[in-house]
Amino acid sequence: MARIKSKRFIFYFSFIFVVALYLVFVTMTKTYVGIDVSKNEEGALIVTKVDSIGWAAQRKIKAGDHVIEVNHQEADTYHSIQNYGVIGNLNQMKVMREGTELEYKVQNPVNYNTLLYHTILPTVVFFVLFSFSLQVYVKKREDPIAFYLIAFLLAVGIGYLSAGASARTDSLARIINSFSLMMVPVLFLHFHYQYFLKYEIHLIKKRLLAAVYSINLVVVLMDALSIFWMSLGHYEVIRNTQLILFSMEILFGLSVLLYSYMTFRKTLHKSIFQNAIFGIIVSFFPFIFLTALPNAVVGVELIPAPVTAVFLIFLPIFFLYLVLTDRIFDIDFINSRLRYYAVISFLLTAVVMILLVFFTNLDDLQWIRLGILTYGLLIMFFYFEEKFSLRSKLFGDKFNYQVSLDRFSYDVAKILKKEELDDRLLREIKEVLPVEHACLFSYDKIENEMNLIAGDESIPYQLIQTYISYKGKSLSIGMPFLLEDGLGYVLSEKHDTVDILWIEQKVNRTPFNQDEQRWLKTIVQYTSIVYENFQLIEGVTEDLKSSIQDERRVPSWMLRFMFKLSEEERARLSADLHDSALQEQLVWYRKLEDIAALDHLDRHVKVELSDVQEGLLGVVSQIRETCTFLRPPFLKETGFVEALSYLIEHYRQREDFRIDYHYNYFTADLGDEQALTLYRIAQELLNNASKHSKASLIEFELKNDGDMVMLSYKDDGVGVQNNQQKSPAKSMGLTGIRQRVNSLGGSMEFFSQEGSGVEAAILIQADG
Numbered sequence: 001m002a003r004i005k006s007k008r009f010i011f012y013f014s015f016i017f018v019v020a021l022y023l024v025f026v027t028m029t030k031t032y033v034g035i036d037v038s039k040n041e042e043g044a045l046i047v048t049k050v051d052s053i054g055w056a057a058q059r060k061i062k063a064g065d066h067v068i069e070v071n072h073q074e075a076d077t078y079h080s081i082q083n084y085g086v087i088g089n090l091n092q093m094k095v096m097r098e099g100t101e102l103e104y105k106v107q108n109p110v111n112y113n114t115l116l117y118h119t120i121l122p123t124v125v126f127f128v129l130f131s132f133s134l135q136v137y138v139k140k141r142e143d144p145i146a147f148y149l150i151a152f153l154l155a156v157g158i159g160y161l162s163a164g165a166s167a168r169t170d171s172l173a174r175i176i177n178s179f180s181l182m183m184v185p186v187l188f189l190h191f192h193y194q195y196f197l198k199y200e201i202h203l204i205k206k207r208l209l210a211a212v213y214s215i216n217l218v219v220v221l222m223d224a225l226s227i228f229w230m231s232l233g234h235y236e237v238i239r240n241t242q243l244i245l246f247s248m249e250i251l252f253g254l255s256v257l258l259y260s261y262m263t264f265r266k267t268l269h270k271s272i273f274q275n276a277i278f279g280i281i282v283s284f285f286p287f288i289f290l291t292a293l294p295n296a297v298v299g300v301e302l303i304p305a306p307v308t309a310v311f312l313i314f315l316p317i318f319f320l321y322l323v324l325t326d327r328i329f330d331i332d333f334i335n336s337r338l339r340y341y342a343v344i345s346f347l348l349t350a351v352v353m354i355l356l357v358f359f360t361n362l363d364d365l366q367w368i369r370l371g372i373l374t375y376g377l378l379i380m381f382f383y384f385e386e387k388f389s390l391r392s393k394l395f396g397d398k399f400n401y402q403v404s405l406d407r408f409s410y411d412v413a414k415i416l417k418k419e420e421l422d423d424r425l426l427r428e429i430k431e432v433l434p435v436e437h438a439c440l441f442s443y444d445k446i447e448n449e450m451n452l453i454a455g456d457e458s459i460p461y462q463l464i465q466t467y468i469s470y471k472g473k474s475l476s477i478g479m480p481f482l483l484e485d486g487l488g489y490v491l492s493e494k495h496d497t498v499d500i501l502w503i504e505q506k507v508n509r510t511p512f513n514q515d516e517q518r519w520l521k522t523i524v525q526y527t528s529i530v531y532e533n534f535q536l537i538e539g540v541t542e543d544l545k546s547s548i549q550d551e552r553r554v555p556s557w558m559l560r561f562m563f564k565l566s567e568e569e570r571a572r573l574s575a576d577l578h579d580s581a582l583q584e585q586l587v588w589y590r591k592l593e594d595i596a597a598l599d600h601l602d603r604h605v606k607v608e609l610s611d612v613q614e615g616l617l618g619v620v621s622q623i624r625e626t627c628t629f630l631r632p633p634f635l636k637e638t639g640f641v642e643a644l645s646y647l648i649e650h651y652r653q654r655e656d657f658r659i660d661y662h663y664n665y666f667t668a669d670l671g672d673e674q675a676l677t678l679y680r681i682a683q684e685l686l687n688n689a690s691k692h693s694k695a696s697l698i699e700f701e702l703k704n705d706g707d708m709v710m711l712s713y714k715d716d717g718v719g720v721q722n723n724q725q726k727s728p729a730k731s732m733g734l735t736g737i738r739q740r741v742n743s744l745g746g747s748m749e750f751f752s753q754e755g756s757g758v759e760a761a762i763l764i765q766a767d768g
Helices: 006-029 079-084 112-140 144-166 171-197 206-229 232-264 270-298 305-325 331-357 364-387 390-395 401-412 418-432 461-474 514-550 556-596 603-630 640-654 672-693 722-726 734-743
Strands: 035-039 045-050 066-070 092-097 100-105 438-444 449-455 480-483 486-494 497-504 658-662 697-705 708-715 747-752 758-765
Touching (some): 006 144, 006 171, 112 144, 112 305, 144 171, 171 206, 171 232, 171 305, 206 232, 418 438, 449 461, 461 497, 497 514, 640 658, 640 672, 640 697, 672 734, 672 758, 734 758
Parallel strands (some): 658 697
Antiparallel strands (some): 035 045, 045 066, 066 092, 092 100, 438 497, 486 497, 708 758, 747 758
């Protein structure tokens, strides 16, 4: 299914919308009784369960009551009791309790609890998912994955919305609920199957997917038949089978993703599998383990289905984000925070539950629900408190040290003069700390003199001078010293002069606490680095002037700086090409595709349009290839070894020569800059080989001895003449390669004679 046609789209969405309106109508006009009944040993119908949100609970009907009449007919002949073991479509009922006959009549079909859990929440969730589906269609209608995502979103929405109507024993609602429930896990599998096909990954066999569809449809058919022709016992078995099958299929999907994650955990697909697994756990585990399985096994829902079903909305949101943005969440970070919060919340929940034992009297189920609710709320509170910085919003930023550091580092990045930095540092200290006086001064070790640089005059000169004279050479940059009247830090040192930050004691006369000292140490380190940079700039300027005047080799730091600027420009150009030219080409291609599909066009015109389409596809392919070369894909995600494999595979497909790549014993950890530099060197060697070598075989070998890394290259081509090796204009990129090697402080050996091929060996030291 290449894309969803507009007419089908209108029909599908209109039909789903009508179904949703019908389900809302049922929940608003029919009473949710909330009574399960069964026959006792004497054959009497006894209330076995009363739902706390139903009509019966509000009327104080209790488990154990004897039901004798429903809607003015004998209870054991009532349709919903015979078929489902529940009471539905209720207007009137009589029960016998301790020899007393009680009669109840339905006055209002809707109460607050059922309105919230059966109508409002499901309707909101449905319209959110329905809106998501429309957005997917508008933005991704040409993507085959979009069809399965839309189907999954609507299945989840209708499944949740139909649950309340199904609980009212509406036959059509029960069939809709059964169908949507069983489609959720199989559409979940099908979506992932289709999504990973674009990476040429087959999660499961297509026949197995078809078998799951078939099994689920058979179960739905049996459920539909049980509504009209089967007895209570059969219906309960089929319904429990559905719940167990639903849970097993979700767990099967999770198992497939876990197996695939283990298989591809060292590739660029690792994060995508992590996102999918995390989405399943967040979305389905509450419903499966707190509602579905406990209800199917022991007949008790630890948490009511309307509550746990709300979590199902998280998985569609994961999918929507993945498909529309083609991005993934930072699951590693989220997992690390949630694990930490889970441990803290567990301890706090235990304390809360122990304290509540002395003040409350709850049954076992209520204790379990209270514990789960407390635990979940604590985890959510801790996570969102950090996510949205609630502390700073509630209590301001004065004592929020992280906000202060962010603000200070942002401002420092724009400062170009030391005097401005001094003023900014002192202002930040006075804004954050409860102090009145702070200053910067310099100390001359030889003259034993102190001179104020900036800030207040109130400095205990004699005390500080005595301390510094005593410590002498043991003082180091960033080192604090605490005296009776305040706190000092060494900011910088140049020749025999030391710059020192002095902060007078706090106005409340209390010592600086750990948070304050940690914040001060960090901000001093920031400032010291900038001071050092100011000093380096002066030295660098002089060094660069000397290098130019003396015609010496360009320093390695300058080469690294130049190559970094070059890579940033490449990345910017790649992004511009991808976001502008490539997207424009795709837009025009789709317009041509729509025009070519018109029936009234002449065959010759269609052929011409087809040729233009092919040409546009060629241009799109060239732009994508250019973007790939400008910005190496997945270099950071997969590592240098695999990124180089992708590069070599690209040349294997487009060139006539054979390429052998050996890296079996490579264990070094390359830094990002080193990996990118070696990647560019390999790219240049392959590019030269493609243009000049006329080789039939190229060999790459990557190995290391400890942290010493060697990349070797060899081909059997025509080689390089001596005059070409010496001439920058004819050196086949050798100058650029040598400069890249020099920028890392490495070495390069190059061997070639005319007619005997080329050999090159690059040696660097890993620092990753």
